[in-house]
Structures are given as C-alpha cells and as structure tokens.
Amino acid sequence: MSTGTTTLPLPRWEESTVVVEPPGTEPGAWSGAPSSIVSDGQIYLAYRLRLPIGAGRGIANVIARSADGLAFEVVAEVDKDRFGAESLERPAIVRTPEGRWRLYVSAATPGTKHWRVDLLEADTPEGLAGAVPVTVLAGDEAAGVKDPVLHHDEHGWHLWASVHPLESWDDADRMTTEYATSPDGVHWTWRRTALRGRPGAWDARGVRVSSVQVIGDEITVAYDGRATAGENWEERTGVARGVRLPDGTFGELTAEERDPVGSPHAPYGLRYLSLVDLPDGGQRIYYEATRADGAHDLRTELA
Numbered sequence: 157m158s159t160g161t162t163t164l165p166l167p168r169w170e171e172s173t174v175v176v177e178p179p180g181t182e183p184g185a186w187s188g189a190p191s192s193i194v195s196d197g198q199i200y201l202a203y204r205l206r207l208p209i210g211a212g213r214g215i216a217n218v219i220a221r222s223a224d225g226l227a228f229e230v231v232a233e234v235d236k237d238r239f240g241a242e243s244l245e246r247p248a249i250v251r252t253p254e255g256r257w258r259l260y261v262s263a264a265t266p267g268t269k270h271w272r273v274d275l276l277e278a279d280t281p282e283g284l285a286g287a288v289p290v291t292v293l294a295g296d297e298a299a300g301v302k303d304p305v306l307h308h309d310e311h312g313w314h315l316w317a318s319v320h321p322l323e324s325w326d327d328a329d330r331m332t333t334e335y336a337t338s339p340d341g342v343h344w345t346w347r348r349t350a351l352r353g354r355p356g357a358w359d360a361r362g363v364r365v366s367s368v369q370v371i372g373d374e375i376t377v378a379y380d381g382r383a384t385a386g387e388n389w390e391e392r393t394g395v396a397r398g399v400r401l402p403d404g405t406f407g408e409l410t411a412e413e414r415d416p417v418g419s420p421h422a423p424y425g426l427r428y429l430s431l432v433d434l435p436d437g438g439q440r441i442y443y444e445a446t447r448a449d450g451a452h453d454l455r456t457e458l459a
Contacts, residue, residue, distance in 0.1 A: 164369050164376040164395055165441055165459030166417050167426060175442070176454035179215075184208030184389075186452035189246035189303075192432040199225045199432060200258060200281060201442060202249035203454055212236075213243035217261055219281050225432075225440050225456060232285040234361020239263040239274055239289055246303040246428055249281075252341065253308065259284045260292070262302035269320065269328035271300035275342065283401060287457055292342055298322055301334075303428075305377075306341070307368050311404035313338040316350055316377070318364040329388045331362035333379065337405055351379060351396055351409045358383050358416050361393060365409075366393070367431045367441075373400040376411060378429040381416060390425035390446060392416035419446040431459070 176187040186332040189204040199222045206214045209458065216235045220228035236244045241263035248260040259276040273293035278284045295301040307314045318331045335350040353360045361383025367378040375398045380391035394416045396409040418424035425446040432440050439459035444452050 157278060162429060164367070164378055165439060166393065166395070167429070167445075167455075167457060168439060169420060169445075169457075172445075172455040172457040173330070174227060174453045175456050176220075178207050178447075178451040178453050179207060181449050181451055182208060182212075183450035184211075186444060187454045188452050189428045190430045190444065190454055191246065191248045191305075192430045192440075192442050193249055193251060194432055194435060195251050197435055199434075200249055200441070202247040202329040203227060203378060204244055204246055206243075208215055214241075214245055214264070215243075216420070217244050217247040217259065219247075219249060219259065219284060221281070225434070231281050232283075232384075233280065234259075234261065236263070236274070240266070242266040245271065246422060247371075248261075248304045249308055250306050250308070250341070255279075257281050257284055258341065259287075260304050260306070261289065262304070263289075265300075269300060269322055269325060270295055270297075271302035271320065273301055273304055273317065290342070293317060293336075293344060295319075295334045300328070303364055303366075305365050305368055307370060309370065311337075311400075313341040314368075314406060316365040318362075327385075329385050331364055333363055333365040333409075335406060347405055348408060350406070351377075351411070353381065354411060357392060357411075358392065359411065361385060361387065363411075364391070364427075365396075366427065366429045369431060370400075375399065375406050375409070378431070379409075379411075380427040387423070390423040391427040392418040392424060393426050393429050393443070404452065421446045421450075425452065 243264040245262035274289035276287035
C-alpha cells in the first residue's frame with residue numbers, strides 16, 4: 157500500500173492568475189483542459205478552446221510557450237476539421253526521450269457519443285500544426301476514449317484515459333479511468349481499471365485522472381469527479397494514490413477521503429488540473445475553472 161508520502165498541490169484560488177480567457181462570456185464557452193510540460197527552460201501548455209453546444213463545441217487545440225508560466229505565445233493550433241471531428245477535448249503534450257514532440261488529441265465522432273485519441277508527432281512544437289494524425293486509441297462501439305495523461309520512465313510509457321460506456325445514449329457521460337502501457341507511446345495495451353466512482357460519494361457518476369506525479373514507486377494523481385449527470389462539464393478535483401507493482405506497471409488507485417476542490421462560482425467546476433515541475437525546483441499548476449458568468453477560464457498558480 158501507499159505510505160502517503162507523495163504530495164500533489166491543489167488550487168487555492170485566491171492566488172491564481174488567468175492565463176487564457178474563454179472565447180465567450182456564457183456557460184459552455186471554455187478555455188482550459190490544460191496539459192503542461194517544461195522543455196529547454198520553457199513551459200509549454202496545450203489546451204482546448206470550446207464554444208457552447210450549437211456554436212461549435214470544442215473548436216481547437218492550442219499549443220503555447222512561456223518563459224514565466226504566465227504570459228504565453230501561441231506556437232501551433234489545430235482545429236477540429238483536421239480530425240473530421242464534431243469536437244475536440246483535452247490534448248496531452250509530451251516530448252519523447254529522443255526529443256520528438258507529440259500531441260495526443262481527443263476527437264469526437266460526429267453524430268455519436270464516441271471519442272478516440274489521435275497522435276500528432278513532429279520535430280518541433282510548431283511542426284505539430286502540420287503533422288498527419290494517427291489514431292492510437294480507437295475505442296469501439298461499446299466505449300469512447302478521451303483525455304489521456306501520460307508518464308514515461310524506465311519501464312516504458314504509461315497512460316491513464318477516461319473511458320465512457322456507450323450502451324446508453326443518456327448515460328454516456330459516465331466514465332472510469334483506465335490504465336494502459338506501451339513500449340513506444342503509440343501501440344497501447346490496456347491493463348486495468350485505475351479508478352472508478354464511489355457509490356454515494358461526490359465522484360459517484362464518474363472519474364477522470366488529470367495529472368500524475370510519480371515519486372519512487374508511489375503515484376499520486378489529481379482527478380475530476382462528479383456525483384450526477386447534471387454535473388457534467390462542472391466536475392471538481394480530488395486526489396487518489398497508488399503504487400507500482402512488481403511488473404513495473406501501476407496498480408489501482410485509492411481516492412482520498414476528503415472534500416473535492418471547486419471554483420467559488422456556481423456551479424463550482426474546477427477540473428483538468430495539470431502539474432509541472434519548474435527548472436528552479438518549484439511547481440506550478442494549471443486548471444480550468446468556472447467563473448462568475450458561467451464561462452470557464454484557464455488559470456495557474458504556484459504550488
């Protein structure tokens with residue numbers, strides 16, 4: 157079992173700064189779903205822009221770069237038409253041990269509740285804008301797959317993704333987090349359910365791992381959860397823990413018994429937390445949160 161020695165910072169809100177405003181001022185207009193890494197002393201942030209249903213939904217994934225983690229310059233952008241998608245959701249940006257840049261893109265199949273994950277790869281972050289998409293997590297008729305979070309270590313590639321059952325149109329918002337491994341970050345083998353909702357708890361309807369921190373053989377994650385279908389798109393953030401197994405994979409996660417963290421503005425959404433380790437030894441978190449007018453902005457704060 158985990159000894160509980162790993163830590164993962166959570167938002168305090170009062171000390172946060174908005175880094176990307178939403179593309180509108182109404183509920184359903186969001187900037188957020190961030191994924192962050194540090195490379196060559198710069199912070200790279202990938203995020204999703206969304207408009208309300210009927211106005212475009214997830215219209216684009218953006219990649220931006222910053223020296224201070226606050227002021228970002230856009231270096232690449234891909235829109236949903238590139239993927240033949242009805243909507244785009246959270247991207248995941250990574251740099252391989254060989255120095256290649258990758259963007260994992262969550263794309264919605266038009267007219268369905270199905271999602272898949274496509275991969276873009278290039279020599280530079282700017283080159284991702286023109287890379288050819290390759291499907292790496294296809295899902296199937298029974299399940300949609302989206303919102304991957306990745307980790308690479310001496311045991312290879314690890315991935316946690318939200319998986320949505322598709323047997324019922326009205327219940328397709330339900331989700332578990334499933335865990336997969338890969339030798340190359342392209343060809344994946346599903347291993348186990350990493351995290352599932354707890355009946356009667358604030359995360360009963362579904363859970364989505366959003367950030368992973370590994371220290372030694374212990375893993376701590378931030379995750380999004382909701383209790384009801386009505387809380388879809390307004391999840392709050394909790395913490396779960398686990399350990400590495402003898403075969404090098406990670407086992408199931410156990411949620412902490414604590415209240416979730418939310419925005420102070422109704423309906424209190426605070427989700428997609430992404431943690432980045434800074435060159436000076438500090439940490440910074442990015443997350444999407446509900447603001448007073450119901451839109452979502454992308455915020456950051458130092459841990």
